[in-house]
Amino acid sequence: xxxxxxxxxxxxxxxxxxxxxxxxxxxxxxxxxxxxxxxxxxxxxxxxxxxxxxxxxxxxxxxxxxxxxxxxxxxxxxxxxxxxxxxxxxxxxxxxxxxxxxxxxxxxxxxxxxxxxxxxxxxxxxxxxxxxxxxxxxxxxxxxxxxxxxxxxxxxxxxxxxxxxxxxxxxxxxxxxxxxxxxxxxxxxxxxxxxxxxxxxxxxxxxxxxxxxxxxxxxxxxxxxxxxxxxxxxxxxxxxxxxxxxxxxxxxxxxxxxxxxxxxxxxxxxxxxxxxxxxxxxxxxxxxxxxxxxxxxxxxxxxxxxxxxxxxxxxxxxxxxxxxxxxxxxxxxxxxx
Ligand code: ADE
Ligand code: ZN
Numbered sequence: 568x569x570x571x572x573x574x575x576x577x578x579x580x581x582x583x584x585x586x587x588x589x590x591x592x593x594x595x596x597x598x599x600x601x602x603x604x605x606x607x608x609x610x611x612x613x614x615x616x617x618x619x620x621x622x623x624x625x626x627x628x629x630x631x632x633x634x635x636x637x638x639x640x641x642x643x644x645x646x647x648x649x650x651x652x653x654x655x656x657x658x659x660x661x662x663x664x665x666x667x668x669x670x671x672x673x674x675x676x677x678x679x680x681x682x683x684x685x686x687x688x689x690x691x692x693x694x695x696x697x698x699x700x701x702x703x704x705x706x707x708x709x710x711x712x713x714x715x716x717x718x719x720x721x722x723x724x725x726x727x728x729x730x731x732x733x734x735x736x737x738x739x740x741x742x743x744x745x746x747x748x749x750x751x752x753x754x755x756x757x758x759x760x761x762x763x764x765x766x767x768x769x770x771x772x773x774x775x776x777x778x779x780x781x782x783x784x785x786x787x788x789x790x791x792x793x794x795x796x797x798x799x800x801x802x803x804x805x806x807x808x809x810x811x812x813x814x815x816x817x818x819x820x821x822x823x824x825x826x827x828x829x830x831x832x833x834x835x836x837x838x839x840x841x842x843x844x845x846x847x848x849x850x851x852x853x854x855x856x857x858x859x860x861x862x863x864x865x866x867x868x869x870x871x872x873x874x875x876x877x878x879x880x881x882x883x884x885x886x887x888x889x890x891x892x893x894x895x896x897x898x899x900x901x902x903x904x
Pocket of ligand 1: 585588623735736737763766814844845
């Protein structure tokens with residue numbers, strides 16, 4: 568079996584997916600029509616032509632503008648269900664989905680509208696596709712810590728639906744220290760914590776996210792390659808990294824994938840996972856990311872199976888379900904590898 572076919576049916580989890588980043592142009596236009604929202608593009612092709620980013624901020628500007636078509640609970644439901652339907656074809660067995668409440672509440676959309684639409688789709692998706700899930704809400708780091716505190720307060724009535732808090736948006740100029748108090752408060756009430764760090768920022772941001780925010784997993788983490796001691800610390804603490812190759816390529820975090828550090832870091836004993844980030848904007852869902860990495864690095868089936876195993880190991884699933892899913896990967900590897 569070739570690696571493409573091996574990847575296709577390899578059981579895996581996705582741990583770094585912004586649900587708003589799965590908004591495909593077709594659905595964006597449909598929702599714009601539904602709500603009579605003006606979008607400054609004449610056609611789907613015209614919109615796709617704008618997906619030519621030179622940095623994270625370039626992308627974020629278009630991504631936040633695109634999210635404006637999401638207005639009702641039904642919109643969030645359709646967005647989330649479409650993502651699940653799509654990744655069920657990629658043999659995704661578990662997802663940990665990010666959403667950005669402030670992108671919506673700042674436009675006057677109720678927190679309840681957003682969380683209820685997303686979570687009801689996840690419940691239905693688990694029934695229809697057998698995909699288990701967790702929900703993580705991210706604070707937008709270009710906004711203030713007070714605004715993050717306000718979001719945390721709004722989330723408390725829905726605490727049973729939300730497993731953790733995250734930190735995303737513009738990394739440059741918005742270091743982890745800015746959110747130390749709100750992360751401490753979130754952890755005190757029982758949320759897990761993750762943070763984007765070392766995507767466009769330095770390895771100090773990764774170290775600070777660990778030391779100051781007490782995170783349970785690192786999102787991206789590319790610049791960890793600049794510090795041997797930090798790699799050792801992350802390895803000792805068994806903190807997983809959710810890496811996103813096609814995102815890094817599109818946002819020019821990585822010039823190409825020929826020297827992409829996922830395999831090297833994996834070989835050094837770190838828990839590296841492969842994810843899509845914002846698949847509608849970066850030209851590929853999770854299997855496209857596995858494939859792009861395989862094409863660049865000429866991975867073995869053992870490497871590919873290990874990345875899939877890491878996706879369960881690095882997840883926030885129970886130890887029992889982790890073990891069952893890892894066993895599924897090993898059986899698949901033994902039969903197909
Ligand atoms: N929000 C959505 N995608 C993001 C990324 N790659 N980095 C930071 N914030 C984001
Ligand atoms: Zn991200």
